[in-house]
Amino acid sequence: MVPVSQETGQGASSIHEVLERVCRVMHIAEGFLPPAHAIAWGVASAPFVVHGVRSLTREVREHPESTLLLGASGAFTFVLSALKLPSVTGSCSHPTGTGLGAILFRPPIMAVLGTITLLFQALLLAHGGLTTLGANVFSMAIVGPWAGYGVYRLLRRWDVPLMVTVFFGAFVADLSTYCVTSVQLALAFPDPSSGFLGALGKFGSIFAVTQIPLAVSEGLLTVIVMRLLVQSSKGELTRLGVLLTRSGERKQEAVAR
Amino acid sequence: MSRNARINALLLLAVAALAVLPLVLGLGDHKEEPFAGADAEAETAITEIEPDYEPWFSPLYEPPSGEIESALFALQAALGAGVLAYYFGLRRGRRQGEQRAVAAAEAAAAPRDTPEGD
Incomplete structure (x- = not known):
């Protein structure tokens, strides 16, 4: 890697500056997790992706009409993870777009769609990497969708309006992805003096500031797409349980009692 | 609007x-x-x-320059945007087609119901 050896000489003045640079990375770069970490994250991610492939094939077999919407969810992730946006910290990062698919089709299916996006970026763009694919899949395609979906379900249970739940679902999916990335980096590269927790604290604090405006953008974009879906695909959303029919609501209440 | x-x-x-x-x-x-x-x-x-x-x-393949890299990023965004646009376009077309079919069926049925109709 030529750019690395060229730029190392310049040196960063403080550890804070160094950490700030690492934190801006969305996907961990190729070869930048020690082999043991890379293998461990790969092993952790594999079952989720396998399970996701099975739920994806089941969904397509049972509801062939949902293939189009599945494609659209994957496409949303493609668009958003290609959008590098400036943030208030003066650096660029990009959203993940995994919240929408997780809300529509549940997180396991998003594990597959997110992995496809990450593979595309790793193979064609040298963004992320094959050796770090496991770690990146874990943060963006597994933890992000599950966290976002969890918040979405929780808020729905409290009768929060649909679009508000969608916003916070997408917001949390985006932000939690970056939190996991910072944990992964802190585990692999603990601070020489304060160790893992010190590195995590620094990573986390900088992450939050850089990523919050982008997570807000992602939430708003997801709300726009969901609004368009509500206009165009009522039947599909009702079948997926995102839109509740009157009788469905009553049924749910009955179940709750 | x-x-x-x-x-x-x-x-x-x-x-x-x-x-x-x-x-x-x-x-x-x-x-x-x-x-x-x-x-x-x-x-x-x-x-x-x-x-x-x-x-x-x-990386097995690295874009040779920043320009190529941004072109590939644009390609990624374009692919995604294309599929999304296809989805919403198809939905809209289907909805309009259904409305038109319903209107045509009503128009075909209407003349027989009205007394002045031939």
Whole structure:
């Protein structure tokens, strides 16, 4: 890697500056997790992706009409993870777009769609990497969708309006992805003096500031797409349980009692 | 403009504002390289925390220049946007087709019901 050896000489003045640079990375770069970490994250991610492939094939077999919407969810992730946006910290990062698919089709299916996006970026763009694919899949395609979906379900249970739940679902999916990335980096590269927790604290604090405006953008974009879906695909959303029919609501209440 | 379209436009405007404000306010001015791409710098940073760390694997394919890389990123966004546009276009077309079919069926049935109709 030529750019690395060229730029190392310049040196960063403080550890804070160094950490700030690492934190801006969305996907961990190729070869930048020690082999043991890379293998461990790969092993952790594999079952989720396998399970996701099975739920994806089941969904397509049972509801062939949902293939189009599945494609659209994957496409949303493609668009958003290609959008590098400036943030208030003066650096660029990009959203993940995994919240929408997780809300529509549940997180396991998003594990597959997110992995496809990450593979595309790793193979064609040298963004992320094959050796770090496991770690990146874990943060963006597994933890992000599950966290976002969890918040979405929780808020729905409290009768929060649909679009508000969608916003916070997408917001949390985006932000939690970056939190996991910072944990992964802190585990692999603990601070020489304060160790893992010190590195995590620094990573986390900088992450939050850089990523919050982008997570807000992602939430708003997801709300726009969901609004368009509500206009165009009522039947599909009702079948997926995102839109509740009157009788469905009553049924749910009955179940709750 | 319908109320729906106006809300969507406002949401888009908010996203655009979130992206443009950091640039307008010059929030990147304190940096040597404001709003830089993160990857290469992050790689440098890790080698600075752990000077002995050697990346043990390099990408199979690396875009030869920044221009090619941004072209590939644009390709990724275009692919996604294309599929999304196809989806919404198809939905809209189907809805219009259904409405037209219903209207045509009603028009075909109507003349027989009205007394003045032949």
